[in-house]
Amino acid sequence: MLKKLNHFMNNLCFGTSFLGALIVFGLMFLICGDICGRVFFHKPIIGTTEIAQNMTAAIVFLMLPWATKLGQHVRSTMILSKLPKKGVEFMNAASYLLGIILFIGIIVSSWDPMVHATKIKDVQGEVFSFPLYPIWWIVIFGSAMSLYQCFRKFIEAVAALFRNSSKIKTNREGCE
Amino acid sequence: ACGGGGATDNTQGRSERKTITLTIGGGHPSNTMSYTKVAADFFQPEVTKRCAEKTNYDIEWIDAYGGTVAGLDEALVATQNGLLDVFASTFAFDTKKLLLMNLPYYVPFSSQDPVIATKASRMVAEQFPEVYDGLWKQYNQKFLAFGPTGDYELISKFPIAKAADVKGHKLGGAGSVMPWLAGVGATPVQSTFNEVYTNLQTGVYEGYVVWSDTAMRYKWDEIAKYYTKVGFGAAAIQGITVNLDTWNSLPKEVQDIFLEVAAEYEELSAETAKSWDEEAFAVMEKNNGLQVTELSDEEKAIWLDSIENLPEKWIAAANEQGFPGREIMEAYIKAQEELGHVYLRDWLNE
Amino acid sequence: MEAAVIAALSIVGLLVLVLLGVHVIFSLALMSFIGIWLLTSNFNIALSLLGTTSFSGVKEYTFTVIPLFILMGSFMGRSGVARDLFDTANYLVKKLPGGMGIATVVSNAVFAAVTGASVASATVFSKISFPAMKSYNYKTSLALGAVAGSSVLGMLIPPSVLMIIYGMLSETSIGKLFVAGVIPGLVMVFIYSIGIILMCTINPELGGRFKNEHGKWVAKSEEGETDAQGFLKLFIKSAPIFGVVLLVIGGIWGGFFTPTEASAVGAFSTFLISMARGMRWNGIKAVFMDSAGTIATVMFLLIAAKMYSRMLAMSGVTVTLASMIADSGLGSGMVLFLICAALVLLGCVLDSNSILLIMVPLILPVAAVYGWDLLWFGIVMIIVVEMGILTPPFGMVVFAMKSTIGDEVKVEEIFRGAAPFIFMMVIVILLCIFFPPLVTWLPSLI
Ligand code: NA
Ligand code: NA
Numbered sequence: 001m002l003k004k005l006n007h008f009m010n011n012l013c014f015g016t017s018f019l020g021a022l023i024v025f026g027l028m029f030l031i032c033g034d035i036c037g038r039v040f041f042h043k044p045i046i047g048t049t050e051i052a053q054n055m056t057a058a059i060v061f062l063m064l065p066w067a068t069k070l071g072q073h074v075r076s077t078m079i080l081s082k083l084p085k086k087g088v089e090f091m092n093a094a095s096y097l098l099g100i101i102l103f104i105g106i107i108v109s110s111w112d113p114m115v116h117a118t119k120i121k122d123v124q125g126e127v128f129s130f131p132l133y134p135i136w137w138i139v140i141f142g143s144a145m146s147l148y149q150c151f152r153k154f155i156e157a158v159a160a161l162f163r164n165s166s167k168i169k170t171n172r173e174g175c176e
Numbered sequence: 177a178c179g180g181g182g183a184t185d186n187t188q189g190r191s192e193r194k195t196i197t198l199t200i201g202g203g204h205p206s207n208t209m210s211y212t213k214v215a216a217d218f219f220q221p222e223v224t225k226r227c228a229e230k231t232n233y234d235i236e237w238i239d240a241y242g243g244t245v246a247g248l249d250e251a252l253v254a255t256q257n258g259l260l261d262v263f264a265s266t267f268a269f270d271t272k273k274l275l276l277m278n279l280p281y282y283v284p285f286s287s288q289d290p291v292i293a294t295k296a297s298r299m300v301a302e303q304f305p306e307v308y309d310g311l312w313k314q315y316n317q318k319f320l321a322f323g324p325t326g327d328y329e330l331i332s333k334f335p336i337a338k339a340a341d342v343k344g345h346k347l348g349g350a351g352s353v354m355p356w357l358a359g360v361g362a363t364p365v366q367s368t369f370n371e372v373y374t375n376l377q378t379g380v381y382e383g384y385v386v387w388s389d390t391a392m393r394y395k396w397d398e399i400a401k402y403y404t405k406v407g408f409g410a411a412a413i414q415g416i417t418v419n420l421d422t423w424n425s426l427p428k429e430v431q432d433i434f435l436e437v438a439a440e441y442e443e444l445s446a447e448t449a450k451s452w453d454e455e456a457f458a459v460m461e462k463n464n465g466l467q468v469t470e471l472s473d474e475e476k477a478i479w480l481d482s483i484e485n486l487p488e489k490w491i492a493a494a495n496e497q498g499f500p501g502r503e504i505m506e507a508y509i510k511a512q513e514e515l516g517h518v519y520l521r522d523w524l525n526e
Numbered sequence: 527m528e529a530a531v532i533a534a535l536s537i538v539g540l541l542v543l544v545l546l547g548v549h550v551i552f553s554l555a556l557m558s559f560i561g562i563w564l565l566t567s568n569f570n571i572a573l574s575l576l577g578t579t580s581f582s583g584v585k586e587y588t589f590t591v592i593p594l595f596i597l598m599g600s601f602m603g604r605s606g607v608a609r610d611l612f613d614t615a616n617y618l619v620k621k622l623p624g625g626m627g628i629a630t631v632v633s634n635a636v637f638a639a640v641t642g643a644s645v646a647s648a649t650v651f652s653k654i655s656f657p658a659m660k661s662y663n664y665k666t667s668l669a670l671g672a673v674a675g676s677s678v679l680g681m682l683i684p685p686s687v688l689m690i691i692y693g694m695l696s697e698t699s700i701g702k703l704f705v706a707g708v709i710p711g712l713v714m715v716f717i718y719s720i721g722i723i724l725m726c727t728i729n730p731e732l733g734g735r736f737k738n739e740h741g742k743w744v745a746k747s748e749e750g751e752t753d754a755q756g757f758l759k760l761f762i763k764s765a766p767i768f769g770v771v772l773l774v775i776g777g778i779w780g781g782f783f784t785p786t787e788a789s790a791v792g793a794f795s796t797f798l799i800s801m802a803r804g805m806r807w808n809g810i811k812a813v814f815m816d817s818a819g820t821i822a823t824v825m826f827l828l829i830a831a832k833m834y835s836r837m838l839a840m841s842g843v844t845v846t847l848a849s850m851i852a853d854s855g856l857g858s859g860m861v862l863f864l865i866c867a868a869l870v871l872l873g874c875v876l877d878s879n880s881i882l883l884i885m886v887p888l889i890l891p892v893a894a895v896y897g898w899d900l901l902w903f904g905i906v907m908i909i910v911v912e913m914g915i916l917t918p919p920f921g922m923v924v925f926a927m928k929s930t931i932g933d934e935v936k937v938e939e940i941f942r943g944a945a946p947f948i949f950m951m952v953i954v955i956l957l958c959i960f961f962p963p964l965v966t967w968l969p970s971l972i
Binding site for chain 3: 017021028029055057059060066109111136
Binding site: 367375 | 693700704785836840884890
């Protein structure tokens with residue numbers, strides 16, 4: 001059951017990350033289309049600026065959970081590399097606990113703005129009105145998924161702390 | 177104040193003086209726009225001075241202009257949450273949340289005089305106090321003062337004598353002025369101030385809609401030699417507000433000083449916007465031989481008629497938000513007329 | 527608590543957390559949160575910083591270009607275009623000591639003409655020239671240093687995100703800034719090359735050479751693919767990238783698109799080249815996943831860095847610092863030195879964009895007092911600020927490289943490898959300071 005859930009969550013993270021990249025790819029075409037429209041046909045694509053700007057946050061939060069899952073976030077290993085295994089696991093646990101707190105913080109503090117933006121269907125731009133509220137949803141969704149990944153890594157680290165050292169090896173970060 | 181670290185004792189004075197620290201700012205830098213410049217050079221020091229003279233409180237300011245704490249489209253929320261105690265920023269980026277405050281953008285060809293534009297906005301605000309207070313209360317703020325832009329006109333690399341002269345030309349502007357450009361046959365290109373010099377130079381567009389002071393500051397007159405007073409006009413779409421928790425934590429005598437100085441700020445920032453525009457024209461004429469012309473009323477009317485009926489569009493949007501849209505719009509147009517402006521188009525009777 | 531004390535403690539706290547191995551994003555977010563909580567004595571205000579900055583921290587066109595530049599880099603990496611560029615450069619300089627290091631610098635300079643973000647340069651060349659140098663037995667430190675150091679060119683040679691931001695804040699023409707960056711960029715290429723030759727002459731092992739049985743220093747045989755192909759063949763293979771360079775430069779100066787839009791044009795043309803070279807859906811998918819990881823880590827680092835810079839701004843400590851310098855009554859040279867020192871210090875803990883955002887408005891009045899030329903000062907400032915992308919504990923380019931290369935190298939190795947290049951950057955800065963025409967001559971022609 002848990003395994004199934006985990007499998008589902010990871011697939012979801014991978015999927016949204018891919019979607020984020022697809023959006024970057026789409027922006028590329030949109031901006032090039034806007035340029036061509038403006039230069040060759042005197043018809044720019046109205047709203048390109050609003051779309052490009054506002055999609056950036058969405059892209060980041062769509063991609064964040066998978067990067068978190070892969071452990072791509074940067075950290076120094078200067079002291080970590082000199083610590084015994086248990087010390088490393090302790091730092092992993094502590095670090096991912098901070099991650100959990102951060103993502104809970106983002107979710108909690110984004111909630112009211114999200115609710116309000118959704119209620120008034122908040123938009124930006126006069127000619128082309130870019131809807132802002134789905135961006136809030138994505139920020140919260142991406143944080144929740146990243147929270148899940150941090151939580152999983154936190155549990156793994158804590159479990160490793162309390163297991164005898166011979167077993168630790170098989171339970172390192174990144175093993176699937 | 178709640179947002180700024182609270183009051184601390186300072187026993188050095190004879191009576192017990194207290195210090196109030198306030199963070200003020202928004203998305204625009206304090207050195208490039210008249211409304212932020214007057215906020216930094218008049219509003220802040222004057223509040224501090226009068227509080228020092230008349231009250232037991234010393235006001236200390238932490239400047240957060242230029243997006244160092246909140247960007248152009250974040251200042252409203254940052255002030256709502258208390259990251260900023262005092263909002264000195266623009267309303268233009270909160271298209272929907274501050275639709276009410278952005279009304280002037282929907283009435284182009286209003287007065288070209290920033291003083292009249294500001295007074296008109298103020299008259300409307302005084303006519304509908306519960307509407308304005310209600311709006312700002314929703315965002316946990318106390319509205320203090322308007323700050324106008326300069327007079328939106330058109331700087332270009334080519335001369336413009338008739339509305340038809342812009343046909344086929346690419347014209348740049350901020351998002352909010354785009355609706356003024358398309359109907360007349362120009363290709364509107366959305367762009368921010370920082371890119372204009374290069375874009376004019378390379379020809380991404382051949383003109384830009386802006387007030388003269390900004391054009392002078394960014395030296396666009398080095399490239400574009402023609403300034404045409406199309407008559408888009410000035411708009412009081414910036415200003416000062418205070419976080420409501422901060423406001424309620426201020427002692428009554430300090431609040432009174434804030435209100436007093438804010439009223440003076442509103443006048444001064446309008447006059448400054450006006451005089452800076454005039455000075456800028458003189459500087460650009462002298463430095464780069466800028467040619468300033470004004471469209472005739474007939475040509476203005478042609479341009480004006482090419483624009484979709486923006487006031488009616490605003491009224492519909494305002495009604496949807498539960499505001500008395502038509503009454504407010506009528507009040508704004510009437511206020512402009514009372515202050516001496518003559519509209520070339522009867523927007524509301526078409 | 528005094529605001530300055532809080533700011534100082536937050537910096538110490540950040541250092542400790544990062545050194546202990548806490549992820550940089552978590553360290554930055556935590557210290558900004560605690561800092562604002564202490565500054566305002568209000569938990570909710572501190573909390574609100576997390577939400578608003580996540581939502582709006584990268585919501586500007588200048589940030590939108592970064593994913594596009596990274597995507598372009600991935601296309602160039604996967605399609606082999608960047609590799610061909612590197613091979614061509616290498617063909618020209620391979621006889622020199624540390625030749626592949628120089629090739630990295632030169633090809634990075636060409637790449638810089640299409641990219642405006644150093645992280646993109648770092649990402650691409652971490653994939654291309656780092657493995658190449660390793661396979662020729664170059665020492666890891668030099669290989670990493672050459673990639674990290676030369677990625678600075680990405681924002682010094684136009685187009686450049688930093689110049690766009692500086693121009694916006696200082697009301698200086700972005701076009702002139704772009705032109706002003708060209709000669710200092712070339713000077714930097716020259717100094718880096720000299721530096722690499724010197725380093726590899728003094729210690730040939732750095733450049734992959736070893737003593738043969740006769741006691742002579744020789745390189746690993748470079749017979750094989752690169753030698754078999756003639757220079758012409760190589761050059762033709764790398765021609766597409768020069769096409770992209772011409773398209774981007776011509777498009778910007780011909781008025782077809784803006785410097786920010788150039789990121790999309792660059793990405794699109796590298797996409798076309800990749801297709802022409804046989805890249806299909808699977809390759810594109812691989813490009814997407816390559817870029818996704820880097821975009822997520824880099825952009826979230828920028829968001830976290832913005833949280834931190836906002837906390838510093840709210841503490842008012844930067845204003846105090848600037849006014850202390852302005853009111854010091856010192857001579858122009860001393861003040862410039864102090865400003866540079868302050869920028870280097872901030873560079874240790876902040877990202878380049880945030881430093882400019884915070885410091886340019888504060889320094890402008892000082893520059894006016896001493897009558898500094900804003901073009902000249904801007905370029906000097908941008909190079910100084912760019913040192914920060916290589917300095918610990920927060921070095922954006924170093925992090926981007928680490929996230930690209932993976933477990934093969936440690937963050938500290940990259941920082942150490944970059945150190946000699948920081949020293950060379952200081953030389954470039956001094957040259958620009960003492961010979962202002964290096965910066966101002968070219969833009970005076972347009
Ligand atoms: Na560049
Ligand atoms: Na650094």
